[in-house]
Amino acid sequence: MPNSSSLENKTMTGLFWSFMDLMSRGGIQLGLQIIMARLLLPHHFGLIGMIMVFIAISNTLIDSGFSQALIRDKKTTQLDYSTVFYFNLLVSLLAYGILFVSAKFISAFYNEPQLIEIIRVISVVLIINSLGIIQRVKLVKEIDFKTITKVSIFSVVISGLITITIALLGFGVWSLVINMVLTHLIQTVSLWFYSRWIPSVAFSYKSFKKYFGFGSKLLASSIIDTIYNNVYSVIIGKTYSTSQLGYYSNALKFRDFTALSISNAVERVSYPVLSSMQDDENRLKMAFEKIIKTSGFVNFPLMIGLAAVATPTFGILLGEKWLPSVIYFQLLCIAGMLFPIHIINLSILQVKGRSDLFLLIEVIKKVILTVLIILAVLLKTGIIGLIVAAVVNSYISMFVNTYFTGKEVAYSTRKQLNDLLPAFTISCIMGLTVFWVGNMLTMNYIFILAIQIGIGVSIYIVLCKIFKVKELMIIYQIIRNGITTLKPLLKYKKKKQTF
Known part of the structure; x- marks a missing residue:
């Protein structure tokens, strides 16, 4: 087992690069x-929003919990x-076949004939x-x-440039479809190049059974x-117009850029690190609290x-036609506050190893959400x-999650709430x-946003210093560790340019 100091440094560096990956790609x-x-x-984004549920479910089936089990x-x-x-490849082929055949029924459900061809093309990402x-x-x-950061940035930059070109040529919704396929294709090819791992021509039922027991x-x-x-x-998509779904979908994407970037960055690093501590209860609890x-x-x-700067942000970045998304975005941000928790x-x-509790918790939370919907x-x-129902469910879910976790690790709901209260109050x-x-301000959106950001950052940092919030120093340490890892790369590039 690696010593505590080296593991902490590796975690800090990993967290920095994971966050850099998600934030740069995002x-x-x-x-x-x-x-x-x-x-x-908005109609074009609404069309893609209609079918993403089928792509998301298919991707979940393809992975089948095996990734977490392997890690x-x-x-x-x-x-x-x-x-x-x-196994992943076989399920992806089956999922593609099912979506290909079901495309007509999905199109009829939404009364959008254009969805048939869109589904049949975009579903290729499952196999990729x-x-x-x-x-x-x-x-x-x-x-x-x-390495994951390099792959992600390369794939989104290349596919993004091609997508913009296609959109300018007037391909409409198909530019969004092509972007999705290209991004995943370039990413997968790059992963094969960097990983150098090649599967053996072998399949073990014993291995499958071992991981499926946990992953199922x-x-x-x-x-x-x-x-x-x-x-x-x-x-x-079914009850309202395609444009309304487009407003909601874009609000959700903008919210997820920050909320899920942070959540996924923390999860991707913390899960393998915490897994390495699973036999040491004290270290596991201390790391859990810190995260x-x-x-x-x-x-x-x-x-x-x-949420506070949503109106000028949407006005500047997207234009007046997207302002109906603002209220959706603000409510989604309130729900997204607790995602990392x-x-x-x-x-x-x-x-x-309590995947049984994991499943039980999901059932409980979804029953509550169903009632709210x-x-x-x-x-x-x-x-x-509908979005307010999601907000309420997010806060109820926190109590459900922390209750069961508190039974496995000595970190109760009350203790977590006490630890989170300072940052929540100051925020x-x-x-x-x-x-x-x-x-209060009536000037140009750009000036309003600049003033709001300056005031917000100043208030948060000053209040954190006044109330001696320790996490301020932890964030500083993560950033410092990340900069330390970047310096050799920058020096190498600079040295290379002098030759």
Whole structure:
């Protein structure tokens, strides 16, 4: 087992590169999204939003929880990897075939004839993704997020440039379809190049059974979670106009750029690290507490801050035609505040091998969300009411997640709430102030946004220093470690340019 100091340094470096990967890739995709939003119509984004639930469910089925099982296992073999690789590929082919045949029925459900060809083309990403799952898993197990970052940036830049060109030529919704296929194709080819892993011509039923025992419960919970994460798109797409779904879809994408970037960055690094501590209860608990507090410290102000500056941000980046998305975005940000807390608590259950509890928790939370959605529909609250139901569910889910985690690790709901309260309180004070300032100003959107950001950052840092919030120093350390790892690269490039 690696010593505590080296593991912490590796974690800090891994977290930096993981965050750099997600933020740089997300940043490029966000830039692409902004350009595409100006070139295309809400209707085009609505068409893609209608079918993403089917792609998301298929991807979940293809992975089947095997990725997490492989990462958790300390003694994986070439035969194990090869077995999972062939299983993933087989399921992807079956999923593609089912979607190809079902395209007509999905099109009829939404009354959108154009969806038939879109589904049949975009579903190719399922097969492409399945070919790179093991390569990515191996890099994650090694906490080599530097390589993953290179692959991600390269794929989104190349596919993005091609997509913009296609959109300018007037291909409409097909530019979004081609972007999705190209991004995953370039990413998978790059993963094969960097990983150098090649499957053996072998399949082991013993290996399959070993990982399926753990992964099957994660699969069931993931399918439930995926369905409910996309149920809003189905309801809005069926009940309201395609353009309304486009407004919602773009609001969701902008929210997820920050919320999921932070959540996924933390999860990708913390899961393999916490898995390596699974036999040491004290170290596991200490690491768990540190990750929870740091995640809240970063995500709370970002989400509340984004909600506070939503109007000038959308006005500047997307233009007046996208302002109906603002209220959706603000509510989604309030729900997204707790995403990292949800993910880390659930990761602990996976580390402890409690995939049965993982599944039970998902069932409980989705029953609650179903009741909330039914109430919103019966009360005819519209899209706003549906999103408010998601906000309420997010906060109820925190109590459900932390209750069960507290039984596995000595870190109760009350203790987590106490640890998160300082960052939450300071973030709310900052957000309300920034929102009030924005409403008081009547100048150009650019000046309003600049003033709001300056005030928000200043208030948060000053209050954190006054109340001696320790996570401020932890974030500083993560950034410093990341800069330290970048310096040799920058020096090498500079030295190379002198020759």
